[in-house]
Amino acid sequence: MKPHDTRTGRGRPRAFDRAAALAKAMDVFWAKGYEGASLAELTEAMGINPPSLYAAFGSKEALFLEAVQLYSVREDGPDWDAVLEAPSARAGIARLLDESAVAFTRRGKPRGCLIALGALHDTGANASVCAKLRAYRTGNLAKLRRRLERAATEGEIPRTVDCDAVASFYLSIQHGMSILARDGASRATLLAVARAAMDAWACLTSPRGPEGDARSEASTKRGPV
Amino acid sequence: MKPHDTRTGRGRPRAFDRAAALAKAMDVFWAKGYEGASLAELTEAMGINPPSLYAAFGSKEALFLEAVQLYSVREDGPDWDAVLEAPSARAGIARLLDESAVAFTRRGKPRGCLIALGALHDTGANASVCAKLRAYRTGNLAKLRRRLERAATEGEIPRTVDCDAVASFYLSIQHGMSILARDGASRATLLAVARAAMDAWACLTSPRGPEGDARSEASTKRGPV
DNA sequence: CCTGTTATGTATCGATTGCTACATATTTAG
DNA sequence: CTAAATATGTAGCAATCGATACATAACAGG
Numbered sequence: 001m002k003p004h005d006t007r008t009g010r011g012r013p014r015a016f017d018r019a020a021a022l023a024k025a026m027d028v029f030w031a032k033g034y035e036g037a038s039l040a041e042l043t044e045a046m047g048i049n050p051p052s053l054y055a056a057f058g059s060k061e062a063l064f065l066e067a068v069q070l071y072s073v074r075e076d077g078p079d080w081d082a083v084l085e086a087p088s089a090r091a092g093i094a095r096l097l098d099e100s101a102v103a104f105t106r107r108g109k110p111r112g113c114l115i116a117l118g119a120l121h122d123t124g125a126n127a128s129v130c131a132k133l134r135a136y137r138t139g140n141l142a143k144l145r146r147r148l149e150r151a152a153t154e155g156e157i158p159r160t161v162d163c164d165a166v167a168s169f170y171l172s173i174q175h176g177m178s179i180l181a182r183d184g185a186s187r188a189t190l191l192a193v194a195r196a197a198m199d200a201w202a203c204l205t206s207p208r209g210p211e212g213d214a215r216s217e218a219s220t221k222r223g224p225v
Numbered sequence: 226m227k228p229h230d231t232r233t234g235r236g237r238p239r240a241f242d243r244a245a246a247l248a249k250a251m252d253v254f255w256a257k258g259y260e261g262a263s264l265a266e267l268t269e270a271m272g273i274n275p276p277s278l279y280a281a282f283g284s285k286e287a288l289f290l291e292a293v294q295l296y297s298v299r300e301d302g303p304d305w306d307a308v309l310e311a312p313s314a315r316a317g318i319a320r321l322l323d324e325s326a327v328a329f330t331r332r333g334k335p336r337g338c339l340i341a342l343g344a345l346h347d348t349g350a351n352a353s354v355c356a357k358l359r360a361y362r363t364g365n366l367a368k369l370r371r372r373l374e375r376a377a378t379e380g381e382i383p384r385t386v387d388c389d390a391v392a393s394f395y396l397s398i399q400h401g402m403s404i405l406a407r408d409g410a411s412r413a414t415l416l417a418v419a420r421a422a423m424d425a426w427a428c429l430t431s432p433r434g435p436e437g438d439a440r441s442e443a444s445t446k447r448g449p450v
Numbered sequence: 451c452c453t454g455t456t457a458t459g460t461a462t463c464g465a466t467t468g469c470t471a472c473a474t475a476t477t478t479a480g
Numbered sequence: 481c482t483a484a485a486t487a488t489g490t491a492g493c494a495a496t497c498g499a500t501a502c503a504t505a506a507c508a509g510g
Contacts, residue, residue, distance in 0.1 A: 011456025012506040033346040035261065039498055049459060050499070056457090060498065112345075120342050120407055121258040134408050141408075165417035168405060172418050175404040176397030182345055183359050183366075185393065192390035193397050200425030236486025237476040264468055274489060275469065281487090285468065451510105458505070466497065475488070480481105 018056055021046040026067035026076070031110035034064050034119040034129050061129055064118075068133065071114045078103050078113075078174075080140055089151035090201055093144070093170055097194035100174050104181035104190060112178035115140075141171050157205040166204050173197045243281055246271040251292035251301070256335035259289050259344040259354050286354055289343075293358065296339045303328050303338075303399075305365055314376035315426055318369070318395055322419035325399050329406035329415060337403035340365075366396050382430040391429050398422045 024045045028037045039060065043050055057063040071077050078099035086092030104112050115136045122130040144167035151157045177190050249270045253262045264285065268275055282288040296302050303324040311317030329337050340361045347355045369392035376382045402415050 010454080010508055012458080014457065015506095031346070032348050036346040036348040038496080040496085051460095051501095052458065054499070116404060117345050120337075120345070120404065121256070121261045123257050123261040137404070137408055162417065165414070165421055168410065168414050168418050169398075169421040172401030172405055173394075173397050174401070176399070176401030179341060179345065179362070179400040180393060180397055183362055189390070189393050192387065193393050196390055196394040196425075196429055199428045200421075201428075203424045203426075203428040204421055235478055235484080237478095237488080239487065240476095263466080265466085276471095276490095277488065279469070453510085454508085456505100456507080458503105460502090460504105461500100462502100463500070464498100467495075468493105469495105470491100470493070472490090472492105473488105474490100475486100477484105477486075479484080 014052075014056065016046070016048050016052065021048060021053075021056070022063075022066055022070055025063055026070050026114070027110065029064055029067050029118060030071070030076075030114040033117065035123065035126055037064075061126075064129055065132060068114060068118065068136070072136070076103060076106075076109070077115065080143055084143060084147050088156055089147045090156070090198070092147060093201075094194070094198045097170070097174060097177075097197055098191065100177055101187060101190035101194050104177055105185075105187035111181040111184075113175075116175050116178040117182070137171075137175075140174075141167055144171055161205050169200075169204065170197060239277075239281065241271070241273050241277065246273060246278075246281070247288075247291055247295055250288055251295050251339070252335065254289055254292050254343060255296070255301075255339045258342065260348065260351055262289075286351075289354055290357060293339060293343065293361070297361070301328060301331075301334070302340065305368055309368060309372050313381055314372050315381070315423070317372060318426075319419070319423045322395070322399060322402075322422055323416065325402055326412060326415035326419050329402055330410075330412035336406040336409075338400075341400050341403040342407070362396075362400075366392055369396055386430050394429065395422060 024047070025037075025042050028042050028045045031037075032041065039050060039053070042060070042063070043053055046053065048056075053063065057066060072080075078096050080096065082099075083089075083092035083096045086095060100113070115133055119126055119130045119133050145163050148157070148161070148163035148166055152159050152161055152163060173193065177185075177193055180193070181190060249272070250262075250267050253267050253270045256262075257266065264275060264278070267285070267288070268278055271278065273281075278288065282291060297305075303321050305321065307324075308314075308317040308321045311320060325338070340358055344351055344355045344358050370388050373382070373386070373388035373391055377384050377386055377388060398418065402410075402418055405418065406415060
């Protein structure tokens with residue numbers, strides 16, 4: 001039983017605020033990514049030395065995973081479960097995108113989403129971390145899809161709608177906003193993107209749906225430029 | 226005058242194919258990112274030793290920038306200039322998204338976009354590379370916006386359309402597709418996302434446009450969950 | 451007090467990072 | 481041929497990486 005976070009009251013007490021140190025580490029990982037954040041930066045931001053970090057969190061990887069957990073629970077990131085609880089799928093997704101636009105452009109905080117950008121490249125050494133973040137993202141995709149499927153059964157949208165495609169569409173927007181935020185996009189711009197994505201709701205959930213033939217001009221012209 | 230690529234015919238000739246080695250390096254950077262790709266991996270994939278790499282390309286950073294240049298020129302990535310040349314903005318953007326969906330899911334190639342994912346985190350050491358990739362992306366955003374503005378002046382879309390918002394919307398989709406591809410999305414899924422984004426064209430470029438009041442349900446319900 | 455337990459600071463560890471010194475090999479110019 | 485120029489392979493550079501050994505400090509239970 002490792003005493004990473006258990007406080008038995010025995011021995012010398014911890015001299016730093018574990019939660020505060022974790023929050024500091026989260027910001028570093030958020031800004032630099034998992035591999036880009038060095039132990040030196042982490043320990044300096046957390047105000048502790050490496051042995052304290054390892055005694056309290058176990059390893060860099062475990063610290064990162066705790067930071068991601070904190071990110072997904074605190075208000076730093078958008079609230080995905082609210083998407084499921086919202087009275088309508090449309091309202092839930094709209095709220096998700098709005099909250100993302102706000103969360104990705106907080107003053108004094110890194111831009112974009114820790115879960116979307118934290119570890120995109122599998123370099124071998126970070127395979128486990130990379131896969132875990134991927135699981136977060138695919139889990140979010142499943143949440144979106146299930147909410148849309150429920151909307152289809154409840155009559156909010158037609159049953160002909162391709163829920164998987166619409167879910168991928170909105171998740172793509174949410175991920176794309178992270179990169180736009182990294183590139184300096186303003187909160188107003190991200191909110192405009194969110195609004196545009198919701199303006200598209202009517203088109204995506206129309207009875208003929210995305211499987212319709214409403215793109216005659218687009219992809220048939222694939223001849224030479 | 227550094228002889229990185231100039232061939233004067235003097236001295237011992239190069240024993241490897243510079244272009245082929247660059248293509249191999251591009252694949253490594255594409256898969257691992259700039260910082261995630263180590264010299265050991267690069268030299269092994271290129272089939273050369275470090276001194277040959279530095280004699281031919283100058284540095285890891287210069288090699289990466291050449292790889293990015295190659296990526297943006299060859300068919301590996303989508304053709305952004307075709308967006309400008311297409312007869313209509315809608316057809317150009319549709320083609321861009323379709324080509325992206327295909328390019329991000331090529332068999333035997335890394336998933337997603339090198340320019341979108343290659344160096345998202347500024348860790349200090351890679352600041353220059355990070356800024357250069359960002360310049361690529363913001364340049365693409367400008368290309369999209371200018372094409373939409375031209376469409377507005379030519380009557381393809383109403384003048385009331387917020388071209389900057391629509392451009393950010395479609396670039397967000399294109400960036401988001403890279404992350405979806407990284408997470409294992411199939412080519413069919415990405416093509417469905419592209420199609421959904423183009424289905425939204427009518428909504429985004431309707432006379433009332435994205436600034437309309439067509440989201441009464443979405444954001445007014447921001448009360449407690 | 452003493453013993454056991456846990457945390458902290460210093461000072462590293464071996465491994466890996468990007469990069470290069472150096473001697474040798476292979477070419478052209480004269 | 482000789483001399484200059486460029487490339488290659490070996491071997492290793494200083495710096496940094498994540499992670500620890502060790503002695504000491506600060507607590508609880510007895």
